Amino acid sequence: MTQSAAAPVHPVDERLPLPKLFTLGLQHVLVMYAGAVAVPLIVGGALHMSVDQVAFLINADLFACGIATLIQTLGLWIFGLRLPIMMGVTFTAVTPMIAIGTNPDLGLLDVYGATIASGLIGILMAPLIGKLLRLFPPVVTGTVITVIGISLMGVGINWAAGGFGNPDYGNPLYLGVSFAVLLCILFITKYVRGFFANIAVLLGILFGTIVAMALGKVSFAGVSDAPWFGFVMPFHFGVPRFDPVAIATMTLVMLVTFIESTGMFLAVGDIVGRPVDRKTLVRGLRVDGLGTMIGGIFNTFPYTSFSQNVGLVGVTGVKSRWVCAMGGLILIALGLFPKVAHVVASVPQFVLGGAGIVMFGMVTATGVKILSTVDLSKNRYNLYIIAISIGVGMIPVASDKFFMKLPHALAPFFHSGILLASISAVLLNAHFNGLRSEAEASALAQAAGKQADAAH
Incomplete structure (x- = not known):
């Protein structure tokens, strides 16, 4: 046997038997499905x-998830990390x-226009990350x-009460x-191990749906009238509109997504034993941008890597x-x-409420987990950065009329808590702590990524 023939295949590139490949791919889909x-x-x-319309959004989301995942895992030209990554819609963009x-002056088509534009900007911005x-x-x-x-906790809490506009709200x-859904998820998380523990949220939603039925x-x-098979058509809701302020808002979301993805x-x-260098990182980030563009075209939203699948x-x-x-093919x-x-x-929605409190609470916990790596004892400035930025970010949540006297064109800017918190935190950190070197920033991003992964 020749030396080249005997050379072992890296575990990342290993092609498993089809039945095992399908089963493991399906597991990745089930782990991410509730979040997706x-x-x-x-x-x-x-x-x-x-x-x-919501059903169409779900179809479009899963379809675009699959396309983005295939590009990220298999690679396409200058795109793709070529590592085991599942792509899904980012919660960062929800608010x-x-x-x-x-916004009365904007709408869904402006969301899609801003999504497409921010994705393109993200592709161009990736080498500068x-x-x-x-x-x-x-x-x-x-x-x-x-x-x-x-910010998202309010959504989960209102779901639990029946959802906005429900005449029986708070029943x-x-x-x-x-509450039963929440208890079910906690029970599975505590007492179940392995595969089923990884899909605790999905099982909780299934349990709640059965109880509600x-x-x-x-x-x-509408289920009986829905076709079994149908293609997801681009621009289903109409031609996207490109509002400058909306684009600026979503571009900042793209930047925050890049930081999470990095x-x-x-x-x-590190997990798979194939360290990510600068060139590989840029290829992976470009897929965040390309996936976001694809999402906007196919009537869905911005994409990023799903941390729960990294944990899996x-x-x-x-x-x-x-x-x-294979998980990407299943999603398509x-x-x-x-x-x-x-x-x-x-x-x-009241079934989703119990799961929403868990999911959105985990997002908060991930942030707290990352903040646990921050020096809060010796560097008192960090306390001010966190306190003021969270306070500023909560303004739209605490009072939706706080900025009502400002020009309507600025509404997407001032009504986004994440945007306000991001700007506040970046400026305050630059003022108090200065800017770190690229190498030190990369090391800190890696540590933060591990903390976020551990939180899931």
Whole structure:
């Protein structure tokens, strides 16, 4: 046998037997599924979209998730990390998208226009990320992610009460089912191990849906009329509009997503034993931008790497990128079945409430976990950075009329807590702590990525 023939294949490039590949790929899909469909449900509900429209958003989301995952794992030209990464819609974008979509002067088409534009800007900006990392040490990223989680908690709490616009809002039955879902998730997390523990949120939602069905609170109207198979068409809701302020808002979201992804990419490189260098990092970040562009074109939202799947790679020890590529194919297939999406869209909001409190609380916990790496004892300035930035970020949450006297054109800017918190944290950190070197910033991003991964 020749030396080249005997050379072992790196675990990242290992091609497993098809049955095992499919099973492991399906596991990755199940782990991310609840998070993947949560954003369309949140945004669709906030924009008062019909069940049919929300179902379409879910189909489009899964379809675009699959495409972005394939590009990230297999590579395409200058795109792709070529590591086991699953791509999904980022929660970072939820609050600003809702602010843009509910702005009387803007709407859903402006969300898609800003998504496409920010994705393109992200592709162009990817090679500069080493310099931009200096603006986002853990004290900044941890603060921003904490604000994202706190902002989203209101969504989960209102879901638990039945959802905005529900004439029976606050019904004790809704609260009881939501609490039961929360208890179910906690029970599975505490007492179940292995695969089922990884899909605790999904199992909790399934349990809550069954309970709601038994109580006669689930309507599957429209499911029977939905086709079994259907293509996701680009620009389904119309031609996107490109509002400058909305684009600026989503571009900042893109930048924050880059910081999150950088930490995840560096962490997964360590997990699989293939360290991520600068060139590889740029290829991976370009997929965040390209995936976001694809998302806007196919009527969905910005994309990033899913941290729970990074954690799954570490838990299972299976490092093959082909497993995640199979997961991408499964996501594309799921995106082509409207009937399945209608079933998911029919899940009552009060069922999602219990799961939402867990999911959004975990986002907050991730931010706190990152902040735990920050020096708060010797550097008292960091306390001011965190306190003021969280306070500023909470303004739109605490008082939606705080900025009502300002020009309407600035509404997406001032109504986005994440944007306000990001600007505040970046400026205060630069003022108090100065800017770090690129090498030190990369090391801190890697540490923050591991902390975020551990939180999931």
